[in-house]
Amino acid sequence: MRLEALELVSFRFWESLRVAFPRERTALVGPNGCGKTSILEAAWYVASLSSHRSSSDSALLRRGAASAVVRADISQAGRRERVEVEIVARGRARARRGGASVPRRRDVLGALRAQVFSPERVEIVRGDPAARRRFADELLVQLHPRYHAVSRDYERALRQRTALLRDAAGASRPPAGLEAWDEALVSAGSELLAGRADVARRLAPRAAEAWAAAGGQGELAVAYEPNVPVPAGRAGAAEWAEAMRRRLGERRGDELARGASLVGPHRDEVAITMDGMVARTHSSFGEGWLIAVALVLGAAAAIAEAFADEPVLLLDDPFTPLDPARRERLAGALPAGAQAIVTAADPGEIPETFGGGTLLVREGEVLGA
């Protein structure tokens, strides 16, 4: 899959920009704060309908703008398709695919398959479990777009159920309607559990491979640690639902006493270890960086395998903290045949093995060089 061109309107710093990516490898080079990162962020937004840097869409709008638009020309197996996504601070945002409006914005998911790395992604390794859950769910959406709606439904059911428990905290009897919210939670939660288990199974070996290829020392392991007991065998959503219902039954008393939802995938962990040591606490900054890169490349390999087609790699500033030998290895670890767009403030950071073309980004424009 290729991202042929990208158009940004009122997105972050850019008033209007069109940039083409005619080659397999592209480096966007320019000083700090010139808008390189926003270009990758816009591409990732089309792929995931979310930003990897901001949880609020209003942060993506150019100052004073009520809406932004990102258009992406995507080609796959000789077929070209244009996807257009509107971003609004408030109200309903629209989207178009192949020139036609789609009923829901999420209908454009799957048109562009990608993975993104940026310095903020080190959070996946060194941050809270929430960052690792989010990363797993992003990959899940890339593999199965319907999970975008599943995880949104889960969030809603969780918020509703938590509000019910909180208002009834300390009461001797369960509040009216709790069983209905249990089922709502189980309905979306069991799908999420099954999906994350599948994602972890696909990601683990490929992240370990990418880690080794990028010159990492020791053994990188990724393991899903769900909040409910793992059902036997290759469990589907139905088995996870049973496990979740049982666990809800066991913890009913605690939930009522504490007025909180204590069971479900919102309390999952995706454990990342290096030679058995927890990477969150035991990795150095440089190691954490390289692990995050390996996770992103591993996720890309999982997507490539699932679709028999390489996703687009969006790598924001991947080389900066690495020594020259590691930069070489990392560039060499990028899968052949995959489109990669990287950014760098200093062109000297980009190893020769990366190859490809350079686009100079200056305030307000992008120049081919």
Add this chain to the structure above:
Amino acid sequence: MFEGPVQDLIEALRRLPGIGQKSAQRLAFHLLKAPADEARALAESILAAKERVAICRECFNVAEGERCRYCLDARRDPALVCVVEEPADIIAVERTQEFRGRYHVLGGHISPIDGVGPDDLRIRELLARVERGELKEVIVATNPTVEGEATAIYLANLLKPLGARVTRIASGIPVGGDLEYADEVTLGRALEGRREI
């Protein structure tokens, strides 16, 4: 900002659901340009609706009297009831011309975040209808949202022990639609709810 009555009108219109600042202005200026009779007719129909329209004491649909037209219609099957969230949902079901039973309007869905619990909806009244033995089948037609589904499950848990048959409307692919363009959630549910042919 406009002055006096114009601004009052814009602000009054803006309080209506689905109306933003721009729509409110457009409506206000449309009304100002319209002949006086037309504006008076609108005002009178709002007043008349407020004064004359009541709530049906059987099903809580809007009614022009004690009971709504569906509860008064003797040709409709009194043992079959369709449970909806709002009166507007009845219009949607009626458009199908397929349903010949009665209705029950809950007045919303369960939503703890908004402080709406089962007691805030017309659920006790629905139970009373079932307990009186009037109803044989209850079709739950709440919206296919997280809250609508939770409300449906809550109703089913309460109604089934009373011996009523409780069914849920199916969700799936719109007729005349293309499978290729169906979103994956809808298609997933349609596969789940598949039936023998």
